[in-house]
Ligand SMILES: [Zn+2]
Ligand SMILES: [Zn+2]
């Protein structure tokens with residue numbers, strides 16, 4: 619599996635143009651080991667690509683919608699999805715200290731479907747679950 623190629627293929631399949639900023643953000647996310655904010659990403663974008671933080675946020679919105687990237691709430695940043703288009707629940711183990719994030723997948727059926735009360739129905743349930751602790755390098 620190749621994050622860059624797979625993501626470009628997915629963007630095309632969904633009718634999105636392959637723009638300079640989209641490719642540049644994919645390249646930054648493909649190398650990142652910790653969640654990056656739109657500002658962090660903007661700093662890594664090559665100078666010949668015309669973009670600003672607003673552009674980066676728009677790109678990230680599309681990526682989040684398509685499942686190419688995830689927003690990590692505890693670190694207020696974005697990471698690539700390591701299991702693009704794979705069904706199931708995407709979980710993140712986040713190190714409190716260095717922010718290193720590892721993704722793991724849990725296959726359907728989602729346990730949340732069983733525990734969400736019947737009076738709170740949700741269709742097309744999506745969720746991001748983050749578990750935090752101390753990684754091996756930091757402990
Ligand atoms: Zn994922
Ligand atoms: Zn750590």
Ligand SMILES: [Zn+2]
Nearest residue numbers: 707728729730
């Ligand atoms: Zn789930």
